[in-house]
Amino acid sequence: MSQPIIYLDNNATTCVAPEVFQAMAPFLQQEYANPSSVYPFAGAPAAALEKARGQVASLLGATPGEIVFTSCGSESDNAALRSAIKTQAGRRNLVTTCVEHPAILNTCRDLAEYAGIHVDYLSVDSHGRLDLDEARALITEETAMVSVMFANNETGNIYPIRELARLAHQRGALFHTDAVQAIGKVPIDLSKELTEVDFLSLSGHKFHAPKGVGVLYRRSFAPFAPYLTGGHQEHMLRAGTENVASIVGLGEAARLAQEHIQEENTRVKALRDRLQEGLLATCPDAMVNGDLEHRLPNTLNICFKYIEGESILLRLWDRARVCASSGSACTTGSLEPSHVLRAMGLDYKALHGTVRLSLSRYTTDQDIDTVLEVMPPIIRNLRDLSPFGREG
Numbered sequence: 001m002s003q004p005i006i007y008l009d010n011n012a013t014t015c016v017a018p019e020v021f022q023a024m025a026p027f028l029q030q031e032y033a034n035p036s037s038v039y040p041f042a043g044a045p046a047a048a049l050e051k052a053r054g055q056v057a058s059l060l061g062a063t064p065g066e067i068v069f070t071s072c073g074s075e076s077d078n079a080a081l082r083s084a085i086k087t088q089a090g091r092r093n094l095v096t097t098c099v100e101h102p103a104i105l106n107t108c109r110d111l112a113e114y115a116g117i118h119v120d121y122l123s124v125d126s127h128g129r130l131d132l133d134e135a136r137a138l139i140t141e142e143t144a145m146v147s148v149m150f151a152n153n154e155t156g157n158i159y160p161i162r163e164l165a166r167l168a169h170q171r172g173a174l175f176h177t178d179a180v181q182a183i184g185k186v187p188i189d190l191s192k193e194l195t196e197v198d199f200l201s202l203s204g205h206k207f208h209a210p211k212g213v214g215v216l217y218r219r220s221f222a223p224f225a226p227y228l229t230g231g232h233q234e235h236m237l238r239a240g241t242e243n244v245a246s247i248v249g250l251g252e253a254a255r256l257a258q259e260h261i262q263e264e265n266t267r268v269k270a271l272r273d274r275l276q277e278g279l280l281a282t283c284p285d286a287m288v289n290g291d292l293e294h295r296l297p298n299t300l301n302i303c304f305k306y307i308e309g310e311s312i313l314l315r316l317w318d319r320a321r322v323c324a325s326s327g328s329a330c331t332t333g334s335l336e337p338s339h340v341l342r343a344m345g346l347d348y349k350a351l352h353g354t355v356r357l358s359l360s361r362y363t364t365d366q367d368i369d370t371v372l373e374v375m376p377p378i379i380r381n382l383r384d385l386s387p388f389g390r391e392g
Helices: 018-027 042-058 072-088 103-114 132-138 161-170 245-280 308-322 338-343 365-385
Strands: 067-070 091-099 118-122 143-147 174-178 199-203 214-218 286-288 301-305 354-358
Touching: 018 042, 018 245, 042 067, 042 245, 042 338, 067 072, 072 091, 072 143, 072 174, 072 199, 072 214, 091 103, 103 118, 118 132, 132 161, 143 161, 161 214, 245 286, 245 301, 245 365, 301 308, 308 354, 308 365
Parallel strands: 091 118, 091 143, 143 174, 174 199
Antiparallel strands: 067 214, 199 214, 286 301, 301 354
């Protein structure tokens, strides 16, 4: 019998929940009509599309009319940023952070290079935290949009979105948050605490829906110019025949996320904390990266000085079939250390020895026990082999 996989890379992607798969199946075979068609056979896909829209809206504290289905979080990010430049006449500045996902950073660079947009980047301290005073100074009457992620994909840091949105609105700018990592892990209510958020991005595969489907939340009446133009789909806000099966799966995943949000913040958090405490107690020269008070309940970013994170990952797989990451999945394979950790000013001895372990509601006590058993000897062995040895 093959050894079971211990999956601790849920910030990269998640498994499709069984309930999600079951909800999708009819729309892959039996109910395959185009939801825009007028004949009765298209009725079930059209109704399922709107049911999913309502499920996502419920998760976010939004109205169904504020939900636009997209192909992924990256598309949603692009749509928000590029729209702001088109709709905010005379405003040629974007404000974001230096620790955003590449979907934001590379889009900003593209707009700077080809559209002449000026971009300001908020810095972070050694714990990855933002400075609201710096934001207050950088956001001006020239700013078209402020875009700050809800939670960091590498460290799990949660950022002060409400305060930043208010600062943006005080200067007449729009506010967008990439909430891809936060959805399903922490409560988000756009009708109460976050009423000044104009746009929000999410991606289904981060909370047990399939890959290839996402959402752009657009606050009612917020100015918006479609990124994908063509047909009349999504109330003419995003062209292209809807991916009905995946959207249905996204809706069911949203329903499940709402149902399990308490578990994420109790049982999953307790597992993460036990993993953290165990590794710090048994692995010398280990350090947790990020804001320990304001972070996602499932994320542990930990560095082991003097060794390579990639070597740790290979041995975790070889010895216990553990899947983890040495940074965000979008940067794995690069020889460059994580831009997030570099922005935090991590010492070079720690930069390359960082591992991200991200849990889900499917993570078990046995999974954590296994990692706590195999990790210390892996670290000791790699340190013995390392030419850098130990400090002192």
